[in-house]
Amino acid sequence: MMHSTVAEPDGMRYGRSSMRDTARHTERCHSIVLIGAPGPDKAGGRCQIRAMSDTVKSVFCTIVPPHVLDRLAQADDAARADLAQRTLEHDSLQRTRRRVTALRGVAAPAGTPSDSPQRTIYDAGHRATQPGKKVHSEGDAPSKDATVNRAHAGLGATFDLYLKAYGRHSIDDAGLPLDATVHYGQGYNNAFWDGSQMVFGDGDGDVFLDFTIPVDVIGHELTHGVTQHTANLEYYGQSGALNESVSDVFGSLIKQYALGQSADQADWLIGAGLLGPGIDHGVALRSMKAPGTAYDDDVLGKDPQPATMDDYVRTSRDNGGVHINSGIPNRAFYLVATALGGNAWERAGKVWYATLTGGELASDAQFADFARLTVASAKSLYGEGDEVQAVLKAWSQVGVPAS
C-alpha cells in the first residue's frame, strides 16, 4: 500500500516542513483519500490538492493524534504556551463538557428481570439514521448478514459477563432490552453508545474494518451504558479517562470471558482485528498491558497513551484526552489482574465492578479517588490479603496515590 513506501520526516508533523515536503505530503494524502473514499468526486480531490499545495501549513488531510496537534498549537515561549493551553482547555470545557443524563435513582421495574437478554438488531442501510429497519429479534435464526450475527453475539457476550460474573441484569440491572443499529452511515469509522442503544459503522475498509468484529469494542460501548446508569462519570478530563478505562476494562473482560482466557492468556488489547489493510504497523487501538504500543503508523500516527502519571498528557482535545490518559488506569487494572492470576473477571474484575457500582464513586472522580475506592472495595470484598496488596502495588506502579 502506498503509505508504506513514503518516509515521512518528523518535522512534517510539527508544521515545519518545507514546501517540497508539503507538496509530497499532500500527494500522499490524496492517495489515501482516493482509497478511503470510493465516491465519484475525484475532480474535487484534485482541486483540494491544489488548494492545499498553496497552503504552507501542512497537517491537513492526515489523521493526527491529539498530542501531535497540541504540539503544533504550542508556542515556543513556555509562559505563552501555558496561557494558550489553559485558554484552550477552558474553551474546550465550555464547548464540549457534557454530562450524560444521570439515570441513577430511577426505580427498577417491579418483578425480577430475566436472566436472558432481549436483543434486537436494526439495519440503518448505510444511512446515518437510527434505529433503522428491524432485521433480527431475540429468537430468530441466524441472519445471512455476518454483521448482524456478530452484533447479536456481542450483545449476548456482554449480557453474559455482567450477569454471571457480577449478577447484573443488563445495562441498567433491570433487564434493559439491548438494541443495536448496524451499517450506520457510509464507510463510517466508528461505533458509539447513544445513551440508549449501540450504533456500529462498517468502517471504510482501509483504515478500519467493521466495528462489530472485535467483541471488546461491543463490550466497551455497552459498558458506557453501565457507567451511565451507575457512577455516571463525567466525560471530560480524569473522570472521562476513568469512564473510558472502565469501558476498556470490561470490554476486555467480556472478550476474555467469552474466550475462556485467564489473565496470562489474554492479549489485553482493545480493538484487535479492527485495523484495515491501510495500516501497516499496528495490532489494535489500545494496549492495556503496554499503553502506547498498539500502533506506530504513518496513517494513524503513534499510539499516544501513557502508562504512568509521569507521562500524563495535558490536552484540551478529545474531551481532555479521555482516550489518551485512560492508559494509566488501564495498566493499573492489568497489573492487578496479572498479579492475582487466574481469571481477570473474578477478583480483579469484582473489585473494579464494586468500585463502579458501589455508590461511592463521584461523577467527577479523579484517578486518585478511583484508586482509593478500589482499595476500599478490595478490603470489603476480600479483607486484608493479596487482593488489597495487589491493588495498592498496581496504583503505585502507575504513579497514582491510593492511600
Add this chain to the structure above:
Amino acid sequence: MRIVITRTGGFAGIERRAELDTNGRPDATHVQALAHRALAASPAEAASVRGVPDGFHYEIDVDGRTVHCADPHVSHDQRELIRLVLREGA
C-alpha cells in the same frame, strides 16, 4: 470559500482535519450553498453539541465562521459537507 473540518473523539480517539477551497472547483456553487446550509443547521441546544461517549465531534469552519456538532445530532447537510471535506465516511 475555505472550509476546514476538524473531527475529534470517536472510539479510536484519533483526530482528523482537512481543508477544502472551493476556488476553481467545477462544483463551487453547490459546495458553497452546502456550506451555508451546514452553518445554518447547527443545533441550538447545547446537549446536541455535547454528543455521546465515543461519538465524533466536528468543528466546521467556513471562512472564519465556526459551528460545532456531534454525532448523532448532525444534519444531513453537515454530514454531506463533512464527508466531502474529510473524504471519509461520516
